[in-house]
Amino acid sequence: MTDFSSARVLVTGAASGIGAATARLLAERGAKLILMDRDEGGLCAFDAPRIVGDVADEQLWRDADLSGLTHAVINAGIGEGGTPIAHLPFADWRRVMGVNLDGAFLSLSAAMRAIKATGRGGGIVVTASVAGIKAEPGIAAYGASKAAVLHLARIAAKEGAPDKIRVNAIAPGGVETPIWSNLAFFKDLVAAHGSEEAAYTAMASMATPLARYATPEEIAAQIAFLLSDVAGFNTGTTLVTDGGYSL
Structure with missing residues (x-):
């Protein structure tokens, strides 16, 4: 079991699902948490500083106190499905992109700046999805947003390496979450x-x-591995954890 007692970790989308399971696991391993979600009630289950609002709100990240940050889990996201591209309303496309891609960019950018400021380096995991790798009908916005997030993580890994910031992605398949x-x-x-x-x-x-x-707890354990020093030589990688769905 990896000890996170010297870590200060941002977790976005922490009120439920994978985010909540990850926050619980990291807290059990000693991490000091900063939790972000628009669901303030869900965050109240944790004794930790909270950032409440829309992950895609640029001003929210400008105002956020991320001082001393060593790690981040860029996890906030929403689902969509069932409507083919020819009939997908642009408003629905933008809604998904706003949270899943714009929100990932803003929170990742803020986390990288904060970790760089410590001068010690650190680790980041971005929650993508196997939907960003395997095409299925009816998931244009969700799949495209997660494919973009996967590449965003790879670019961040190259940019962060000189500052000893590792960035990896996890691409779950089906997970039993409220999404x-x-x-x-x-x-x-x-x-x-x-x-x-x-x-x-x-x-x-x-x-x-x-x-x-998968259960959220299984994915949380894999995120903790990628954040940990055990994965210290891993950056720019994608851990596909989908029960064989993408085979």
């Missing part, structure tokens, strides 16, 4: 199968060789 809850097709699956658990099993059995989705 699914507002998607119409998932609601239909829940209604058809009687529970969210059964709906996840039904989705996973369609295309995931391991026939299940």
Whole structure:
């Protein structure tokens, strides 16, 4: 188990799902946290400084106190799915890009500046998705945003290397998180199968060789690995963790 007692870590999208699981794990390992989400209530579960607002708000990041930052998890994101490109409203495209790409850029930029200011270097993990690697119908905005985030992380890794800032990405497949809850097709699956658990099993059995989705805690453990000194020679890499979905 890696000790993070000397780390100060920013986690965006920390109120639920992968972000919350990562925050819990890092806190258990001694990290001092700075948590960001627009859901202030979800952040209240943690005893840590909070940044409440829209991840794509440039002024929010200008005002954020990230002093002493050593690590960051650029995780905030929203889902979208089911509408083909020919019928996807531009407003929906912009909404997803605003959070998933603009928000990732702004928070990554702020984190890199803060880590550089310490002069000690550090580690960053960007949460992407296997949707940015494997094409599927109906996920144009989400898939494109995550493909862009993957390349953003690679560029950040090259730019950060002279300052000893490592930047890696993680590309999960299906994960049992609230991001699914507002998607119409998932609601239909829940209604058809009687529970969210059964709906996840039904989705996973369609295309995931391991026939299940990951838990947020599994992804959090992998993020912690990438942040840790154990992965000290890893930068610009993408850890695909999708149960075989992309095979």
